[in-house]
Amino acid sequence: MTTVPRTGDALPPLEIPVTRTLIVAGAVASRDYQDVHHDAEAAREKGSPDVFMNILTTNGLVGRYVTDHFGPRAVLRKVAIRLGAPNYPGDTMTLTGTVTGVTDGPDGTTLALVRVAGANGLGHHVTGTVTVEVPR
Amino acid sequence: MSGEERAHDARDGLYDRLRAYEGKPAAIAGRGKDPVNLPMIRHWCEAMGDAHPAYRGPDAVAPPTMLQAWTMGGLSGHQDRSEAYGELLGLLDGAGYTSVVATDCEQEYLRPLRPGDEITFDAVVESVSPRKTTKLGTGHFVTTRMDVRAGGELAGTHRFRILKYAPAARPAKPAEAAKPAEAVERPRRPRxxxxxxxxxxxxxxxxxxxxxxxxxxxxxxxxxxxxxxxxxxxxxxxxxxAGGEGTVHSYVVMHHPPFPAFDPPYAVGLIELAEGVRMISNVVGVPYDKVRIGMPVRLEFQRVDEELELPVFRAVEDGPAAGPGEGER
Known part of the structure; x- marks a missing residue:
């Protein structure tokens, strides 16, 4: 099913439990072997209280959140994110999104600009904008 | 940057040395270690919980957000980094900014990546920030921009910002950091x-x-x-x-970074009081993106917690003469 974007539409929130498994699986799937994403002891030595989610995983989750909503034919065109408070194990990140603009895309598609935010127990983990192409 | 930080930069000359790397290559003719392939796509989708049908089956394309993953050095590290980029990171390490955290990622996807695509990439150091003090510690932001090609054709661009920093002396306690959302008391505004x-x-x-x-x-x-x-x-x-009447002389909208107890986006106004002096405060009663220069506002006092009240300015519908009005004009 395809959801037709309209400016002002709010996407239903998505809660992501930030497990140690998700952090490590995301880091490995993105081929990011920085120890702060899988080795809690090494993370503490570097001043972080625990392992934390890498930016590629956050990027992947933000992309998934938007395409989940707009349906199987939705195509990501741009994803721009900024990270704030880290995603530590045991926390929950709630992604929310709002369509802030809609324009005509190529080949009779619609391009929607979606503002996305991911909040966790510490504050804003991620803020960003996603451009997604949706067939009409 | 604070005056103190500016003075620090001037003293050690580090920033000038760092800035000299702006425009220099960060990676030259890099090659993805693996061609785009179904197993890596499937592992990514499993980790992300992404069931998008375009990423499965015989005609699968890679999730666009995997763009950077195809360029990663992995456990065996990067052989593609330029000498210049290595020197830049070395200078930062040498100055004590040994930790690294990614802060921004901006990607544009020009064509889908399909299994079998051979990935090549070039990257350039776009900018190095002056010395900044963040919650994590003090350091410099380094921004790189990468062109990712598939079979020689531009498939996407990837702008990436890291902070190279010296960790702040006192990290947060793990127990505190890992508290679930509902267990955390709402932080209070600064006193x-x-x-x-x-x-x-x-x-x-x-x-x-x-x-x-x-x-x-x-x-x-x-x-x-x-x-x-x-x-x-x-x-x-x-x-x-003050009589309480004023106008918005100027304003900014605060988006990022969010500070505890503040809920961005919100408008911060420079209010010119009818008496002629200006003060900084919040503009309330109007969406942050509807605040305009010249907008009439009126003083009110807002209680932000049990012990703190602040003067803020509420947007006035039509100016004092127009009488009471409801909603948007």
Missing amino acids: PVVNRDNAGFWEGVAAHRLLIQRCAACGTLRFPWLPGCNDCGAGEWDTVE
Whole structure:
């Protein structure tokens, strides 16, 4: 099913439990072997209280959140994110999104600009904008 | 950057040396270690919980957000980094900024990546920031921009910002950091620093009066409160109470970074009071993106927690003469 974007539409929130498994699986799937994403002891030595989610995983989750909503034919065109408070194990990140603009895309598609935010127990983990192409 | 940080940069000359790397290559003719392939796509989708049908089956494309993953060095590291980029990171390491955290990622996807695509990439150091102090510690932001090609054709661009920093002395406690959302008390706004030079202002706020200082010698009004007159230098003063009318002289909208107790986006206004002085405060009663220069506002006092009240400015619908109005015009 395809959801037709309209400016002002709010996407239903998505809660992501930030497990140690998700952090490590995301880091490995993105081929990011920085120890702060899988080795809690090494993370503490570097001043972080625990392992934390890498930016590629956050990027992947933000992309998934938007395409989940707009349906199987939705195509990501741009994803721009900024990270704030880290995603530590045991926390929950709630992604929310709002369509802030809609324009005509190529080949009779619609391009929607979606503002996305991911909040966790510490504050804003991620803020960003996603451009997604949706067939009409 | 604070004056102190600027002075620090000037003293050690590090920033000038770092800035010399702007425009230099960060990676030259890099090659993805694996061609785009179904197993890596499937592992990614499993980790992300992404069931998008375009990423499965015989005609699968890679999730666009995997763009950077195809360029990663993995466990065996990067052989593609340029000498210049290595030197830049080495300079930062040498200055004590040994930790690294990614802060921004901006990607544009020009064509889908399909299994079998051979990935090549080039990257350039776009900018190095002056020395910044963040919650994590002090350091420099380094921004790189990468062109990712598939079979020689531009498939996407990837702008990436890292902070190379020296960790702050006291990291947060793990137990505190891992508290679930509902267990965390809402942080309180910072307390004002009240001293003998501004105590009268806060006493006024407590009595719901916005007090402006007036020079007893020359009559010049001043705000914020200061021990002496900027105009004539006299130390004697009294106060006048602001009538509460004002206009938005200028404003910014705060998006990022969010601070505890503040809920961005919100508008911060420079309000010109009818008396002629200006003060910084929040503009309320209007969406952050509807605040405009010249907008009439009226003073009110907002209780932000059990012990703190602040003067804020509420947007006035049509100016004082138009009478009460509801909603948007």
